[in-house]
Amino acid sequence: MKKLIKSYIKNPMLFVFLIILIFFTPMAIYSPGENKIKGVVTAIGIDKANEEYEVSLLTFIPTANQSYKQKNTVVSGKGVSVTQAVYNAQLAMGRSVGLAHAKTTIVSEDILKDEDVSQVVDHISRISSLPENTVFISTNGKAKELLESTTTLETELGLKLEQLIGFNSLNLYSIDTSLEAFYRGYYSDTHSSIIGELNLADENTSQNEQNSSNSQQDSGGGQEQSGEGSASSSGGMAQQGQSKKAISNQGGAVVLKNGEMVAKLNSSQLNALNLINSKSINQIINIENVPLSGENRNLAYRVRNKRVLKSTKFENGYPVYAVQVSLGLQLSEVDGNHIDLHENTEMSKMTQDIRDKLNFKLKSDFTDALKVLVENKTDIIDITQEFFRNDRKKLKKFIEKIDNIDEFISYVNFKISIVAQPD
Amino acid sequence: MKQSINIRQVGILLIMTIFANKILLMPSLLFSEVKADGIFVVAVLFLLEILTLPVFIILKEHYPNESLYEILSKKIGIILTKIIYILLIVFFFLKVLLVFSVTYVYFKQQIYKDEMIWIALISFLPVINHAVISGIRPLSRTMEIFFAVVLVGFIACLSFSLFTRINIPYMFLSTPKSFFDSIYRHFFAFGDIFFLFLIMDRIEIKKGQSKTLYKYAIIGMILVLILYFLYYSKYQVTSFMHNNALADILVFSVQFNAIGRLDIIAMITIMMITLFQMEIFSYAFSDCFMKIFPKLNTVYSVIVFDIIFCLIYYVFIGKYEIMIKTTLEYFPFLAIIINIVLPIVFLIFALLKRRENEKTD
DSSP, X not given: OHHHHHHHHHOHHHHHHHHHHHHHHHHHHHSOXXXXXEEEEEEEEEEXXXXXXXXXXXXXXXXXXXXXXXXXXXXXXXXXXXXXXXXXXHHHHTSEEEXXXXXXXXXXXXXXXXXXXXXXXXXXXXXXXXXXXXXXXXXXXXXXXXXXXXXXXXXXXXXXXXXXXXXXXXXXXXXXXXXXXXXXXXXXXXXXXXXXXXXXXXXXXXXXXXXXXXXXXEOTTSOEEEESOOOOEEEEEEEETTEEEEEXXXXXXXXXXXXXXXXXXXXXXXXXXXXXOTTOOOOEEEEEXXXXXXXXXXXXXXXXXXXXXXXXXXXXXXXXXXXXXXXXXXXXEETTBOSSTTTOHHHHOOOHHHHHHHHHHHHHHHHHHHHHHHHXXXXXXXXXXXXXXXXXXXXXXXXXXXXXGGGHHHHOEEEXXXXXXXX | OOOOBOHHHHHXXXXXXXXXXXXXXXXXXXXXXXXXXXHHXXXXXXXXXXXXXXXXXXXXXXXXXXXXXXXXXXXHOHHHHHHHHHXXXXXXXXXXXXXXXXXXXXXXXXXXXXXXXXXXXXXXXXXXXXXXXXXXXXXXXXXXXXXXXXXXXXXXXXXXXXXXXXXXXXXXXXXXXXXXXXXHHTGGGSOGGGHHHHTGGGBOOOTTOHHHHHHHHHHHHHXXXXXXXXXXHHHGGGGGGOOOXXXXXXXXXXXXXTTOSTTHHHHHHHHHHHHXXXXXXXXXXXXHHHHHXXXXXXXXXXXXXXXXXXXXXXXXXXXXXXXXXXXXXXXXXXXXXXXXIHHHHHHHHHHHHHHHHHHHO
């Protein structure tokens, strides 16, 4: 025993270890569980009304149960600043807010129209540790209602909000629509970003939309844009007053300039812009009145693979963006003929008429979508960066000449050549 | 009897010092000054740093069993030597403070959001103290044991960042003035190889083994440069917003968000690296302290270190922004003296000794 005590005295670290144990063990035993003092927030929504912010938190409250369903609740707080609103939401929840697991951040369109959204999310992303890889989206209604709809969405379909927008991200935008991606656009030379959009619609309206094949959407810039087809409502519903709201994922996106909304793009415009994006495949291209086997038919093609070669140059002092797009297309549908479609090799042949129609359709769609970007001086497809990468001296000289980098995209001459092949 | 360490252990010490103060906050600081040219700033500073290594090897060849203190005392007298050692005490003490400040902020962001500084001090200081009291051999042996874990963790962080798209960062955007200013301002974060001079009498280098030191130094530098490249490739214009480079390259994308706390890999790696770095720098502090006050033993030096550390950190500095600003603005000159002037002086001593030996022969 004496020997043992002597060895302890010789090694003071054992005492230190003992002191730490004595100091911390009772604290650890008597301190309440983290889930009792912290609310795990999985999504955050920000609205603005009457000069006040309303922050809504989709919180997961861990409770012991025998089913595998998690219990989600929406808690909200109002305040003159976002921080105060978060603080008030904390009071309502009776727990401190933990944003580390917040996978989705929703901002209402009202905020995007009125102010620089980076100012709104800046504080919570930097101080409250909202992760930058959170999916960042907007909604036409109230963010709070969208979150409320989410709880039903999860219960009924087992579908999470980030999965819904994640699908869009992979198939439509072909980029992340994360907070980080927003900041990347915001701090770029052109200060242009794109974020995803999930809309809210009355339950009845949403069902009507589901039934209709074409829908009309209002653009942020005040113009009308027609979508070729709108996606169905996803089933999540929120009750507000008398009307039930449901999430309506139409695959749209919002274009931001200096953090403020300047335009909206629908799914077909996004697809059109993605023509020069080699990562973006699986779009559907519809062409009408194609003479085929002695009849005029409507055809639908799916982009199965894509190869994009880009080059930038200055011709006569003006920027030229030349792109060659090679598309591998699969004939997916022929109007009026549904028998053995895939095995009908005659039908799958691509005639010169089809090629011409595809060429015209893709180019005109691209031009129309590009117009929105040019009108709003937003370079979300990184044309300026492409020129910067390839010839920064000439770009710098040109920018000095036009005196504004924002105008650059309007001077770019696009030369697109499309090679369509059956896949 | 003096504790001695072998060449592999020296190499591991070297890698740990090369990682010091460069893998968390520095990439974002550099980006805000010179954009992605920060990679070149680091490369230039590494180049200057690695020049110290041949000086060390030559000095070691000519003074195989003598300590730096003994060499300096003989050559420039005790008073000047003690002045140099006071400078070294300040240098290494500030290094510990800097590493601790940056790491504390990182862990505060990641885990201990509501915790106090005392919790961090209680967690770190006893381990550091124990390492210093144990001596250089147990310290480097511990690093040798955990080296594989650190290396795997570091490479894992780099590798995970390769799973998504990489855009080559835009280079050559800084002006020559901002570039050289940046080199000067960040001098303090480099030059940790100098630690080897302090323990030169406890290092065993057999003939032909000096290459191993270069190998370890180059591995460490390449890993840091890869980190910078990947970090700037991933974050591009938003690099200035991300203060914890090694951890942030791991959790940059929506895809990895679904995996949950993947950043635990970075946390463990960073915890080990920073702990080892603080042990090395505290050991250097303690070693210099005992040379200035030869009658005091290690325990005294550790107690003095703890008191000064707690006082300065908690009472005077507290905020890490002040710490960073201080080292960037007021202490680059100290780093230049220690990393450039002193090695040049040592080189002269080594060459003089060689001439002396040649004459004797």
